[in-house]
Amino acid sequence: MKPRRLHLLFVLPALALLVSLAAAGLLLFHAGDSLAGDDAQKARALSQRGDILPLEKIAEHARAAKPGKLIDIELEQKHGRWIYEAEVLDDAGRVWELKLDARTGSVLKMELDD
Numbered sequence: 495m496k497p498r499r500l501h502l503l504f505v506l507p508a509l510a511l512l513v514s515l516a517a518a519g520l521l522l523f524h525a526g527d528s529l530a531g532d533d534a535q536k537a538r539a540l541s542q543r544g545d546i547l548p549l550e551k552i553a554e555h556a557r558a559a560k561p562g563k564l565i566d567i568e569l570e571q572k573h574g575r576w577i578y579e580a581e582v583l584d585d586a587g588r589v590w591e592l593k594l595d596a597r598t599g600s601v602l603k604m605e606l607d608d
Contacts, residue, residue: 537569546576546596555599556580560590569596581607 540546546569547555553564562584570577576596581589589607594600 533569540569540576540596546578547599552578552580552594552596552599555594555601556582556592559592559594559601560584560604562590565589577602 537546537549541548549567552567556564556567556578560582562582564580565583566581568579570579578594578596580592580594582592583589591603591605591607592601593603595602
């Protein structure tokens with residue numbers, strides 16, 4: 495019987511720690527997920543109204559300006575203007591930051607990301 499008690503003495507605290515870490519991870523994951531969902535809904539609504547281009551079109555414009563793998567894209571409003579900020583990984587392994595006009599898809603700025 496003693497080996498079982500010893501086993502439980504080690505397993506229960508480890509299990510409690512694992513459950514705590516999993517719960518914290520789920521909370522962090524859920525919080526980030528809900529923020530992404532809000533941004534996605536806003537972008538979808540703006541696109542449906544014709545205020546901005548859909549994400550697929552912006553991705554085409556970004557890849558045409560800087561060939562590579564699109565690794566991140568965000569929609570921001572600056573000075574009353576909607577701008578997509580895209581990050582593209584080129585074949586040499588460098589990350590480029592592109593700012594594109596969300597209405598037209600034209601490249602406003604392109605630079606190597608620090």
